[in-house]
Amino acid sequence: EAQVTQNPRYLITVTGKKLTVTCSQNMNHEYMSWYRQDPGLGLRQIYYSMNVEVTDKGDVPEGYKVSRKEKRNFPLILESPSPNQTSLYFCASSLFKGGGYTFGSGTRLTVV
Amino acid sequence: DAKTTQPNSMESNEEEPVHLPCNHSTISGTDYIHWYRQLPSQGPEYVIHGLTSNVNNRMASLAIAEDRKSSTLILHRATLRDAAVYYCILFNSGNTPLVFGKGTRLSVIA
Numbered sequence: 001e002a003q004v005t006q007n008p009r010y011l012i013t014v015t016g017k018k019l020t021v022t023c024s025q026n027m028n029h030e031y032m033s034w035y036r037q038d039p040g041l042g043l044r045q046i047y048y049s050m051n052v053e054v055t056d057k058g059d060v061p062e063g064y065k066v067s068r069k070e071k072r073n074f075p076l077i078l079e080s081p082s083p084n085q086t087s088l089y090f091c092a093s094s095l096f097k098g099g100g101y102t103f104g105s106g107t108r109l110t111v112v
Numbered sequence: 113d114a115k116t117t118q119p120n121s122m123e124s125n126e127e128e129p130v131h132l133p134c135n136h137s138t139i140s141g142t143d144y145i146h147w148y149r150q151l152p153s154q155g156p157e158y159v160i161h162g163l164t165s166n167v168n169n170r171m172a173s174l175a176i177a178e179d180r181k182s183s184t185l186i187l188h189r190a191t192l193r194d195a196a197v198y199y200c201i202l203f204n205s206g207n208t209p210l211v212f213g214k215g216t217r218l219s220v221i222a
Contacts, residue, residue, distance in 0.1 A: 033210070043156070043199075043212035059211075090155050092210070100146070100158035101210060 002027045006091050006104035013081055013111055021076045021107050023091030029102075031094045032074040033058070034066065036087040037106075043090070049074055081111040116200045121217040124190045132185040132216055134200030139180050144203045146210065147174065147185045149196040156199065156212075159185065195220045 004025045013019055025032065033048040035058075045058030049068040063085055065077040074093075078085060088108050094101040117135040124130040136145065146161040160167055160174045162183075167174040173186040187194055199215040 035212070042214055045211065092156075100161055101148070101156070102158065103155035106155050 002102065004091055004093050004102050004104040006089075006107050008107060009105065010108050011110070013109070015082055015111055016080050019078050019081060019109075021078075021089060021091075021109070023074045023076065023104060024072050025074075025091075025093040025102070026072065027093060027102065028071065029093035029095055030071070032068065033092045033094075033101075034064070034074070034076045035090045035092065036060065037090065038087050046076070046089075081109075083111050085109065086111050116202060116213055118198075118200050118213065118216045120214065121219065123219045123221060124187075126192060126220055126222050127189050130187040130190045130194070130218065130220075132187075132198050132200075132218065133182065134184070135182045136200070136202055137181045139202055140204065142204050145174065145176060145180075145183050146201045146203045147172070148199045148201065148210075148212075149194075150199070150215075151193075151196045159198070161203070190218075190220045192220050192222060194218065 007022045030051045034046040035043045037043045044060050046064050047058050047066040049055045052068055052071055055066050055068055068074055088106050090106050091104040092101045144161050144163050147159040148156045149159050150156045160169050160172050162174045175184045197215040197217050199212050201210050
């Protein structure tokens, strides 16, 4: 089944403790992206990647890092999480040329 | 970025057609019109997209105005499972990625 898989689905962590949210797609998509969703603010893009080793900032990149060492994986790294990064995170992938995006099921992160 | 304007909310009766409008008066020639929906507690789901011509798939139809300044997502027979937030997004495949606005919250009444 074609899908985007995120892990974990739920995570509670403490301020300052580094964490990684993984994202993997099995569709050989070139384009991958991370979003966060907050009440009243909608979906906002954090980082995106147009291909292996090509990443760029979205609208809200502060406090996040990403890497794209291989096509299928696009992990989101929070080096020093803070409570304002408590949010619902979605990973998405697409063929580069204007195709539809497939989203993961989401990761609900709570930073205390 | 080119912007879209959608009503905040709409309501429909079950089993009736639903027409969800979207205005995008500043659309450029290379912008695709994408529609996504987000059901409660789920990630966004791709519905349909088009460039200039009307498009149909198993989920919905997309009607694009001749001047491309507006479009309408058509759900032919609304079901309770279609209750969701629907996002109309302009996507320039050669440049920036998807940018989500506030969307239209569709309620379906049994």
